[in-house]
Amino acid sequence: MNLKLSSSGLKNASIAVTGSKSESNRLLILQALYPNLTITNVSNSDDTKVLQKALQQNQGIVDIHHAGTAMRFLTAYYALKANTDVTLTGSKRMKERPMSILVDALKKLGAQITYKTNDGFPPLLIKGITPEKTSVSLNANVSSQYISALMLVAASLNSGLDIQLKGRVTSVPYINMTLSLLNRVGIRGTFKNNSITIPPCQSIADQIVVVESDWSSASYYYSLVALSKNAEISLTSYRQESLQGDSALKEIYTAFGVETLFSDNTLLLKKTSHKLQKHVEFDLSNTPDIAQTIAVTCLGLGISCKLTGLHTLKIKETDRLTALKTELYKLGGITIITNDTLELKATPSVNRNAEIDTYNDHRMAMAFAPLALKTDLTINDAGVVSKSYPTFWEDMNSVGITTFNAEKGH
Known part of the structure; x- marks a missing residue:
């Protein structure tokens, strides 16, 4: 047209x-991990709808089309969720968007992720695991979504997660948004001097969050x-x-x-x-x-x-x-x-x-x-x-x- x-x-x-796509997509990941969280004024964007549909799957091919946020957030979500076996793919342009910084960080935690076509880029074959390691480091100067992806799943891990950021952090407000949303639903966390610490949290109180x-x-x-x-x-x-x-x-x-x-x-x-x-x-x-x-x-x-x-x-x-x-x-x-x-x-x-x-x-x-x-x-x-x-x-x-x-x- x-x-x-x-x-x-x-x-x-x-x-x-x-509603904000950025807030909606973060809260949807949290809702998948803590189902007693209710969200209102959710974004009606294609990206958010794609993410909502993808979160209903843990097997087979998951196609997120052009949704870059969904690609980053789902990579971490699937990789650190036991009994998951998916191929995460997207549009032609999505297959040209780099993922190695996040994938490398997840692999340091023990994640089983394989590049199906080109090294560093989607599609990704992901077999979910329960990580034993409690800390990870990654370069912070490319996309804050890599960092937010790890932050969103951190509290659901048995020992939480310490994230060490190397270099100048890009798009700090988006990291602060992620941290604030975690705090809002009852998950503690800190972000100081290029270090993010999020302790484990196995459950949250019943609540409604307005986007x-x-x-x-x-x-x-x-x-x-x-x-x-x-x-x-x-x-x-x-x-x-x-x-x-x-x-x-x-x-x-x-x-x-x-x-x-x-x-x-x-x-x-x-x-x-x-x-x-x-x-x-x-x-x-x-x-x-x-x-x-x-x-x-x-x-x-x-x-x-x-x-x-x-x-x-x-x-x-x-x-x-x-x-x-x-x-x-x-x-x-x-x-x-x-x-x-x-x-x-x-x-x-x-x-x-x-x-x-x-x-x-x-x-x-x-x-x-x-x-x-x-x-x-x-x-x-x-x-x-x-x-x-x-x-x-x-x-x-x-x-x-x-x-x-x-x-x-x-």
Whole structure:
């Protein structure tokens, strides 16, 4: 499905954003280990649905398609769960995403994992074991999901687990999110000086946990308000003291004239008469998932930016840095990228009628959508948004972004 986008202006609206995929997926692993845990406001994303289905299996082929979080979390879950015998596989792109750091760490604990095709990459043949070792070390500078995967299963092990991290830790807020969720359900743990310690916990109290709505999804509304003249959009359900690293949007988007107000569990985004800077710089090492949105916002506002801390973007659903450079160029944006930085030059106007390719990456589709406030454009393979936000295009229509099927021409 290719969608043409246009807009005559942003409407004030209230949007109910689906539960956080990051929180939902962590809590689903915990629920599988502690079945008396009840979860509400679970994400309706494809990734979360795939994980829910996979957790009902412990034998045979488990295909998680494009779901990178599910691949990492399930590898640890299956490897350290006795009587499991699965082949964990995914899409063509998933088979190109590295797994050796996590697999090596699990093997140090005694895990039986075999690469079925290419060393270091899925598909993985996993035979679950009950580990006897109580500590493991791994490099910490690639993806925090490897670390979170170990943390989530640690308390279910007979002796718990000590995790030693080597090097600079990437995406610390996501590790803190995992630790906070463990604490919330009654599992103790500490994270100090590159060392994570989680003692054993064989049972937890009966409880209900409400998933906060997704801050990564909120980023597209921040971009819309930034690119608007004077719009207001309210989003539910959000906490002022959030576990999600992407809540840094509150501070980041002040540079683009967006004010964030809280009322109960509602987030109100308002455009202010803020005088824009000509150039902005952000270190996004803790919030890489909002890099695409920020780059597109800068393009639409005609300002230059330098974004750093982006090394994990190379191993996402696509190589997001290269994809951003290619698609921004179609709109007139000139970028310089390295392995972990993106610099965008100021662009006085945005090219019209560009066709944006999405590379099987939900965030490419959603990040570029707000530019419909500045120019007509087409989003190719627009259905990819279902990976994290299935109702995205319906919600875009409700705020004034008109969409119609490009193939049918109406």
